Structures are given as C-alpha cells and as structure tokens.
Amino acid sequence: MSDVATSYEAPAIKALSGSVVEIKIPAPVQPKGVGVNYVTSQDNKPQTYANNIYVWKTTSNNVPWGTTPDGNTAVAADTPVSTQFLSFPFLVQQDYIVGYAVAADPNAVCSTVYIPGATQSDPSTYVTSDTTISINSWGNNYVQVKLTGLGNYSPSANKNWVGVWELDHVPYSGDPIAKTNVALTSAHGLIYIGNVPLTIGSTYSVGYFMAASPAGRTALACSVTFNT
Secondary structure, three states, X not given: OOOXXXXXXXXXXXXXXXXXXXXXXXOOOXXXXXXXXXXXXXXXXXXXXXXXXXXXXXXXXXXXXXXXXXXXXXXXXXXXXXXXXXXXXOOOOOOEEEEEEXXXXXXXXXXXXXXXXXXXXXXXXXXXXXXXXXEEEEEOOEEEEEEEOOOXXXXXXXXXXXXXXXXXXXXOOOOOOEEXXXXXXXXXXXXXXEOOOOOOOOXXXXXXXXXXXXXXXXOEEEEEEEEO
C-alpha cells in the first residue's frame, strides 16, 4: 500500500473592508489658507475627539516629527467626512506638509499632503501619504497585520497600539477581545497580536490607534475587517 501525502493549507484571508483616514487638498493654497478634504471612520466625531490639522514648513515629504508645527486648526464639526479650512499664511515658494491628526497631538498625524514650494499653484503635484493596515495572516489564537505608515515615524515611541473586536467595524468605545502595543520603531512592518480567541465563521475587525489608551481610545487611524 502506497503512502498518501497530506498537506496543510493556511486559511484563506477574506478581507471585507476597513477604514483609512485620508486628506486631500484639491485646490491651490491661498494667501490666507486652504481647504482640506478629510475622510475618517464612519463613527468618528472629529470635533468631540479633538481631531486637528497641522502644518509645517519643510524640505521633504515627511513630517518633521518632534518639531513644533507652524500652524494648526481644530476640526470644527462632528462629521466624519467633510472639509475643514486651514487658516495659515502660505509663503511663496516654501515647501509645506499638512497633516491630519486623530487627537490633539502632532504625533497623532496619520495622513499628510506634501505641497512643493515650486508648484504651489498645481494641486496635481501635491503628494499624499496615509497610514494603513492589512491582514497578513491569522490562525489559532493569533492575528498578524501589516502596517504601512508615514516616513520617519516611530509607532513604539508614540505608544501606538492595535486591538481586535468581534464586530464588522472598530467601535469608539468598549474593550477589544485582544490588543497589543506596537513595538516597531518605523511605521512599516508586521504586528503580531496574540491570545485572540478566533472562532469559525465569524467576523473580526482590527483597529490601529495613534495614541496610548485610555486617552487614545478614539485615536483611530485605520482598520481592517475579515471573516474566518
């Protein structure tokens, strides 16, 4: 009797949806400011949760982390998708970077628009960057996500964390079924979440937060939802 070879296939990753905080600047900057279009999670309340828009003078498309912003505007409405005017005197031929923060802290910026000084009048040259996660793998008692974030940013230094909920979205209240602090020193890499009691045929959502809990419980930058 011949031997029968057996093999094990990892469960297929069935990502359903998610959320990503994004900003865009569709019109040229003006002498006294610019309109910033923002998209956040459907349950976000930007005014209540102290979302802010910051701006820095810069020479690159990365936020100059650790420096004081040259200007900022608090988001003035609890609408998760809208436009906020950023009042700021834009100088001629100066590079700027505009960042959307999900808390009242420049280190909670998760989406940016870089405005090259040489092409301020042409919004098609503005460069956008966002913070995203995706499911890399999952299995018995764990979930692993892939982080793609902003340049020169340190998730560990800024006490970023991820949580898992047995829901089709990440809520802004309530404890996750599992969580872990992000140990990465740059915003690119894999994050392992252990002790996740996954059950068959269920829906889960993973949220990425830009500030330590409990104060940072509403600082949601992005999420991903998947089925087991």
